[in-house]
């Protein structure tokens with residue numbers, strides 16, 4: 001009788017172990033899937049006192065993940081006329097740029113001596 005109890009205990013332990021293992025794998029798979037579905041990215045990397053590119057380009061009508069990374073100093077940004085604002089709290093946003101055009105991108109956080117010149121351009125085509 002005790003053998004049966006031992007045996008079922010071992011079975012239950014094995015099932016629990018396998019369950020945890022598979023759960024872990026499925027979590028990892030869903031993480032990988034969400035990264036694969038991320039789509040086009042528009043990354044603004046800010047430092048003192050400039051953005052990493054003088055000109056950024058995106059395609060009109062495409063859903064883009066816009067993100068801001070502060071490599072040096074503290075900055076926030078705005079794409080003028082499109083109501084896209086990113087800062088230390090809101091670091092990324094999904095945006096579909098509908099209207100082709102040239103938009104000004106600038107820093108909206110007083111960050112120091114070069115703040116006023118911290119500008120870039122976004123071209124939607």
Ligand SMILES: [Cu+2]
Pocket residue numbers: 075076107108109110111112114115116118
């Ligand atoms: Cu600034």
